[in-house]
Amino acid sequence: xxxxxxxxxxxxxxxxxxxxxxxxxxxxxxxxxxxxxxxxxxxxxxxxxxxxxxxxxxxxxxxxxxxxxxxxxxxxxxxxxxxxxxxxxxxxxxxxxxxxxxxxxxxxxx
Numbered sequence: 001x002x003x004x005x006x007x008x009x010x011x012x013x014x015x016x017x018x019x020x021x022x023x024x025x026x027x028x029x030x031x032x033x034x035x036x037x038x039x040x041x042x043x044x045x046x047x048x049x050x051x052x053x054x055x056x057x058x059x060x061x062x063x064x065x066x067x068x069x070x071x072x073x074x075x076x077x078x079x080x081x082x083x084x085x086x087x088x089x090x091x092x093x094x095x096x097x098x099x100x101x102x103x104x105x106x107x108x109x110x
Contacts, residue, residue: 010091014098015039017047019087031085032058037094037106045106046078049090055081078107 004023009016018036025033032054037045050058055074063071080097082089097105 008087010087012091012095012098015094017091017094019090027087029085030087033087033090035090036109037102039102043102044109045102046109047080047090047094047106048076048078049080049082049093050076051082051085054085078105080105 006021006023008019008021008027010019016038018038019030020034020036021027021030022033031051033049035047035049037047039045059068059071059074061071062068068074080090080093082093102108
């Protein structure tokens with residue numbers, strides 16, 4: 001973890017989410033952030049939250065760096081696309097995910 005990165009914890013009745021915010025990220029505007037989700041049963045899950053504009057920004061950068069076939073594709077196994085930036089939108093998405101369970105959407109951490 002870089003020196004300026006911090007975890008922001010959100011505790012809900014069915015889960016706790018730890019968002020790894022970079023030094024310049026703001027809770028209200030972050031549009032590309034990883035999170036660890038902890039359930040009451042002790043299991044841990046990963047989520048990569050991005051907005052569509054964040055995905056576009058990453059793919060544009062990859063066209064220049066040569067990553068992922070020079071931006072030919074975007075792949076992320078624990079991807080959760082949110083319609084708007086900000087941790088509140090991401091927590092809302094997690095609430096919906098938890099109604100059916102994290103399997104198939106989030107990545108299991110061992």
